Amino acid sequence: MLSLIKKINNEWCLAIDIPKDWKSIFKIFFWIVLFLMTLTWSVKGTQFNLYRISLGIEGISDILSRMFPPNINIVSRLIKPTIETIQMSIVGTLLAITLSIPLGVLGARNITPNPLLYGVSRFILNALRAVPEVIFAIIFVSAVGLGPFPGTLAIGVSSSGMLGKFLGDSIENIDPGSLEALESTGANKIQAIVYAVIPQILPEFVSLGLFRWEMNFRASTILGIVGAGGIGFELMTSMRLFKYQEMTMTLIVILTVVALVDFIASTIRKKII
Amino acid sequence: MLSLIKKINNEWCLAIDIPKDWKSIFKIFFWIVLFLMTLTWSVKGTQFNLYRISLGIEGISDILSRMFPPNINIVSRLIKPTIETIQMSIVGTLLAITLSIPLGVLGARNITPNPLLYGVSRFILNALRAVPEVIFAIIFVSAVGLGPFPGTLAIGVSSSGMLGKFLGDSIENIDPGSLEALESTGANKIQAIVYAVIPQILPEFVSLGLFRWEMNFRASTILGIVGAGGIGFELMTSMRLFKYQEMTMTLIVILTVVALVDFIASTIRKKII
Amino acid sequence: MLEIRNLSKTYNNKVIALKNVSLTVNKGEFAMVLGLSGAGKSTLIRSINGLISVEAGSIEFEGVSVSNKENINKIRKDIGIIFQQFNIIKRLTVLENVLCGRLAYSNTIMSSLKLFKKKDINWALDCIERVGLKEKAYVRSDQLSGGQQQRVGIARALAQQPKLILADEPVASLDPYSAEEILELLTEINKKEGITMLMSLHNVMLAKKYGNRILGIKNGILVFDKQVIGLTEKEMQLIYTMDTSLIKEKQQAV
Amino acid sequence: MLEIRNLSKTYNNKVIALKNVSLTVNKGEFAMVLGLSGAGKSTLIRSINGLISVEAGSIEFEGVSVSNKENINKIRKDIGIIFQQFNIIKRLTVLENVLCGRLAYSNTIMSSLKLFKKKDINWALDCIERVGLKEKAYVRSDQLSGGQQQRVGIARALAQQPKLILADEPVASLDPYSAEEILELLTEINKKEGITMLMSLHNVMLAKKYGNRILGIKNGILVFDKQVIGLTEKEMQLIYTMDTSLIKEKQQAV
């Protein structure tokens, strides 16, 4: 073993410039140790233990066997909630996109008009993500009453936190050259966004928006809370009552929609990449 | 009005090559109409009505006033669930990253070794996203019993669907030139990934991984279901018991962690962009 | 019209790219910047319209300081720049790229909808035709050859109708025929419309043929600044040799 | 060693970039491809190592077809390519970029950990020194000037120790001094190590000076293919003029 290491040391060489001053070495060492300690601490706290999974194969196969075959009879019952959920997720996602664009643009370091606005919009985006959908749902219920409307509002407002954050990040990621070129023509911020930023982030943002749509479709348990049904609620109900074969059928419906959205997303992206 | 349009028509000109054949025009028209129809249908279905929100300002201000001031006394009680949730989210996210890398790499059209594997891994990724965390949690409970471990597993497996999808998408987005260059040297797939793909997707993937960490921290209601507490469970409990001022305090704790993760993410990204 | 005083730039506190460069460019001049690869030509050109923040020295364009954030957009409108790496937006068509040069003259809302005045579009098409890309006007720029992309960058700067054109290796990717055509086009613009030119060029022959003033840069130092007429071969050699004795002299003089 | 037969390429079913090109390159040759911007030079070069799929014709390297997916990695190992747009990976250091040329010779696991045999690293550093970037070896490539980036691309191809080097405008962004130095370096390699060269170049003078064979491309057609010795000025003109009568003749002959 030792001779192997020696051989490696003699024959092989790292292609990265290793820092030679003690301060840098110490810094790297410090971060590695910190990371490993955090990891150990977390693994212990979560009682993570891969061996235990292997003991539980039986339990998993038991539960999976109860999930199959899916109960096809309930499909007709799922149509209405599926449609409702699709409607809600479309409107919610469009609302989220609308809200996220100004926040994301102001929250991108390379195009924000001033650092204060940057800080404020990043804070708002963080706050929007910190508050769960349910709480937004309750707030909107007290404003507009029960039904799909408050649920849609909750989904829209709550999704905008994620969309805005990623929008900001991907604007910060664009090639600085093209932004420089636009600025060099004397174009203003808005024009720079339209001509340099949008063409570059569009594939990513379309992909993100469609993902969020899919996510909103999946996360529609929220609708149950505001009294508007939805496919997620159906899923939870069949799960809670241990009707696993119905649950599997509902999952298949959800998977179909997810796969469809994924297909649409990749088709659109292929066109604009 | 009409004269204005005419003026626009005389003075202004669209910088995009408008297709001249009827087929293309019809196609564009078709998609626009389809989009508008879907939108109207969805807006109707969700009873979306901005006017109703304006009427509900009172309700919103009432509920917000009940949320303030936050109840500071409960902070000490929140420390333990916060720590547990952080541990669980760290391990869960690392698990998810580990699982998502092979799926994401195989699910990127530009580097997948063969189209069949591409299809299979995209399908798995869709399925992983279609199944909600709760269902994974229950499956793992039947394998390893109650506690934080099944919750962590559920979070890990379920997050890998999103991480893998975005990993695949961002690999598809990389500059084809550098990938071509690597392939031209006769390097194999793995080497091409290490030298052309990773440097380009790293900032994005780090940002994504940290976002998912944050999301896992927020989504920790799952821990409540498997009997392991967590900050999300505290939040839901105080919400359901109408202890709104405690809820606000819990939200502040969550926001602090979210802001911290966001800060870490942007620091790391600034270093590697 | 352009006054540069004691300009210095050090990247990452390590790489000295410009050292104490002072020069004045007058209206109507056609100045060529020559120097070895890595000498600091791009750094000089990019700092002129404020893309690079310098740590010492001042740059004034028509009496206005470039470091003044408030005027920068007005100044940039009057300075067209052709980038060494083209910096065209690959997902836009050629026409859209060239119209970027007209944005400073266009209504924000209209231009955001890709609507331009007819005369702007015609002018942009004109510029495209002048660089020989007429047939590619509606093609996405990533479908162009290297030289074609470079010409898109040139057309964009022309479309801007600036007072000063900064050009960083504008013909590097062009065949000799197209290169001369482009340089003749720029000379014509310089002569007829009085647009000032500051250009870095690797081809010494072309630099002498088209420029009327040569600026030699070596290791970030402006080693000479002369009219083309009367420039000796020996002086020319100075910037392209590794001999540093002359530079040292110069350095002490500064 | 390289046999191209009736190669044709049309982009998007519209732009004809190559039309019925046939040529043979023998071992040890130094062939120069000349042509106007957009003539099809890059398309030809990129199709040789299979980066562009052509719709008609065949390319064989040392008797093996390039369209054969199974052999492509072996073939590519033996063909070094220098790209017009550099295609270096900007977030890697110069050394890492150049070591990419050694990947085909390295252990996958070790190289993934950025571990290389000492002799590979020394060879890479050697290549870096030969293109004059010794001091920049551990600098991230996006911090280099245009010409320096181009030289990184050259060093990567050299590091590969290929049998054939395809070079697409390898010195476009370089000053005349560095350009000649690089071309001399490539000539030396060509002479001493017998590495075949196929290069597109815009500078006719340099092409004649360093190449021993000139391939003229015009509008996707190979209009001539001659040894440098005996090439007349008139023939040379052919590719750079808009006169098309000669091309038509050629076309009918094919």
Next chain:
Amino acid sequence: GCSSEDESVSNERGVLRIGALPGGEDEYRRREQYQPFMELLERELDMDVELYLGSDFTATIEAMRANKVDIVSYGPLSYILAADIADAEAFALSSREDYGIFLESYIIVHEDSDIYEVSDLKGKTFAFVDPASTGGYLIPRLSMVENGIDPDADLASAVFVGNHDACAAAVINKNVDASTIVMSAYYNGIDEGRINPEEIRIINISDPFPAGPWAWRKSLDDTLKEDIKRIFFNMTDEEIALCQEVFARNHVGFEEAEDSFWDSLRKAAELIELDLKSSI
């Protein structure tokens, strides 16, 4: 979370795993409330005791089926499901001072409302607790059906708000026209000031239905079962007072539980199983 480091050991090696709902408390307080009870068990059984507070019973029932949890304090409907799926067996039933071993479920409306009886609910909005709740879903549905209201067709919309308190709050805040609440939650709410009885009108009181039991998994070691039962049924008054809050505010003692005791609910469950076939 939970305490033990190595909880992969089964109870044979000395761990008893208890599952329960937080029941209207935050986790922290609930754990404190359970502390004396767990100490009692640990002392008497001479084994470690672990507590899992799940936010609902789904995972707990699965865990029992996989022999990963030993005794659980179930709600009535959850017990029926657990008996069915996880071989749970009821062994003790908490008897309350005021309403014994039975519970009732109310249908409530706001004082100002013009709804006076169940048949008025036609076209109104209604809040249930959740689809796996007895007093908050199964029983009120039964009451509606008995009064000629089809909860799926006749209600304008049905909301699931998660717990009984929230149901009452939804009525008080006029978010819904009517809701259901189980009697224990109703009186606790009044005691603790969350519910003002002046604002609420009860329009229907259900027939009494059996409360939820303590149940173990059938496969549990027989001697252990004996021991547990012995502890439950031999608690002194002081011990009961100490563990008061674990069982119920007004718990007085345990009664023997027979599985057949919940048969009446099973019949009702069959009914909702049918009903669930149509969309909610």
